[in-house]
Amino acid sequence: MNDFDRDHRAPAPGHHRDPADDRRPGPDAHRNLDGTLRRESRAVHPPVVEVTGSRPLGVPLYQGHLFAFEDSASLVDAFGGPDGAFLYNRHGNPTVRSLENAVAGLEGGAGALATASGMAAINTVLLALLRSGDHVIAQRSLYGGTFAMLADLADRWGVQVTHVGGDDPAEVRAALRPNTRLLHLETVSNPTTRVTDLPALLAVAREAGVVGVVDNTFASPLLCRPIEHGADIVVHSATKYLGGHGDVLAGIAVFADAELHRRVWHHAVELGASADPYAAWLTLRGLQTLPLRMRRHCDSALDLAHRLAVHPAVSAVHYPGLPGHPDHELARRLLPEGQGGVLSFDLAGGREAARTFTESVRLAALAPSLGSVQTLILHPASTSHRQLDDAALAAAGISPGTVRVAVGVEHPEDLWSDLAQALAKL
Secondary structure, eight states, rough: OOHHHHHHHHTTOOOOOOOOGTTOOOOTTTSSSSSSSHHHHHHOOOOOOOSSSSSSSOOOOOOOOBOOOSSSSHHHHHHTTSEEEEEOOOOOHHHHHHHHHHHHHHTOHHHHHHHHHHHHHHHHHHHHOOOOOOOOEEEEOOHHHHHHHHHHHHHHHOOEEEOOOOOOOOHHHHHTTTTTEEEEEEEBBBOOOBBBHHHHHHHHHTTTTTEEEEEEEHHHHHHHHHHHHHHSSSEEETTTTTTOOOOOOEEEOOOOOOOHHHHHHHHHHHHOOBHHHHHHHHHHHTTTTTHHHHHHHHHHHHHHHHHHHTTTTTTEEEEETHHHHHTTHHHHHTTTTTTEEEEEEEEEEEHHHHHHTTTOOSSSSEEEEEEEEEOOOOOGGGGGTTTOOOHHHHHTTTTTTTTEEOOSSSSSSHHHHHHHHHTTTO
16 A cells, blocks of 8 residues: 555544544644654645754855744744844844844944845935934935935935035034934945044034944945944945855844844834845855955055056046055054055046946956955946936046946956056057
């Protein structure tokens, strides 16, 4: 008799078979399934292997998004906050939590919130903390997506925005209003690589009771930890240096205060900006080589900056590791381990020269993003900062001939050979 016949044989004489028997598992079947279940049920409930006697060296990937409970009270409690039991991936996931804990530890924060992208992290923070009529102080030189989001909040929500530089605390103090709720800064600005005086500007925000948010994507926690300088929230596009391999889209916000973390978490759950477990797993893999990669990024960027600075086709180089950079001394204090892997330079021939150059590189890729092991270049005025008009571009320090180079980990001589042959075509 095969299994199918055994499972479907007729009941013994005198036994009245209850049709519900086919559907009714034993009292513990949902925990420890046994052979009394029919094959259809056993296919739906495969055994879960628990690791005993050893431990995984890597973080396990929990791709499943649902978690079951032993009692209703535990299920109810799980809805309460970011530290509760896992119940649904939008609320939390073990793999995602591992990433959050890892980055919070690197940044020195009390907790973190991983999101589906860097812009998801920024939007979650802004939407959780701002209301119509609130006032935001933000740098003039911001990532284009952040600049556009603030403009949209001003247009549709009536959020007031004042843009300031990144080096004058008196300017920030003068911009304060009774309804100022948030100060938004970047450790290193994109793409002009201006370094923000975080200690001075964040001190003004703290004195005024204003939440200080710092986008630390360009520096990573290996080069700068803004919470140590007074930041309340640090955001990253984990797509960049944290992931590091150009194969993941993710973001993360780190909170200095547990209560602020909880406040934003409740909004994030409803917004649905949660990170995918596989993206979190890939980012965790990238974190393991972050110290090695950042060292190479910084060294190669400084080498290329020195060479570009003396090239006749280049009118200016923007890299804080160069002595001539306006924030060089600040960068040495704030970023003592290295001034980052991104540089930009202005071509004397303007927009047409930038087009020729970016289409002539061979080893470097004409592509968006940064922080990858591969070197990536782009023309900010027509791509990452396309939302800005000419006046806003000029205010941000971006010229028609500005080219951004996100330096990878290739050999520096190969990188220079590639840039040099492209420059020769100008």
